[in-house]
Amino acid sequence: MESVTIEELRKKQTEFAAERDWEKFHSPRNLLLALVGELSEIFQWRSEVSRDLPDWEERDKVHLGEELSDVLLYLIRLSDICGIDLGQAALRKLQLNAIKYPIPHCTKDSSSTKTIATASKNAVTAADTIAED
Numbered sequence: 001m002e003s004v005t006i007e008e009l010r011k012k013q014t015e016f017a018a019e020r021d022w023e024k025f026h027s028p029r030n031l032l033l034a035l036v037g038e039l040s041e042i043f044q045w046r047s048e049v050s051r052d053l054p055d056w057e058e059r060d061k062v063h064l065g066e067e068l069s070d071v072l073l074y075l076i077r078l079s080d081i082c083g084i085d086l087g088q089a090a091l092r093k094l095q096l097n098a099i100k101y102p103i104p105h106c107t108k109d110s111s112s113t114k115t116i117a118t119a120s121k122n123a124v125t126a127a128d129t130i131a132e133d
């Protein structure tokens, strides 16, 4: 399957907006509201949804793919106009998450207050560690 980069999607979104003279509509606030609205309707009023969506019709799955794509495209556009390199920011955040939630801790009793307190402490340490890099 053909792979795609965040940068390719970012460029296509930039072109899409420029060709339609829609830059004026793509403010951070507008993009955020557009992003948040896209997915809710699909899951609204359904009972709990199982993984792989066994009870969904094919056309509903196609529709979900379209709405997920809208969210991704709006998120990439929002990041772009805010001057955030989304790929780099996400890689950094994965590092922070791994430090904040060490595997041995999370595979024990993850609901214990001790685990949550340690996670908060680790979060501060993680931010300091990454900032020093």
Ligand SMILES: Nc1ccn([C@H]2C[C@H](O)[C@@H](COP(=O)(O)OP(=O)(O)OP(=O)(O)O)O2)c(=O)n1
Pocket: 016, 017, 022, 025, 066, 067, 069, 070, 073, 074
């Ligand atoms: N001002 C806009 C409007 C649309 N889009 C692009 C980004 C999204 O990928 C897609 C969203 O289009 P719609 O708002 O028409 O949403 P849907 O295609 O999901 O239609 P609907 O919400 O009516 O089902 O178009 C955009 O960049 N800027």
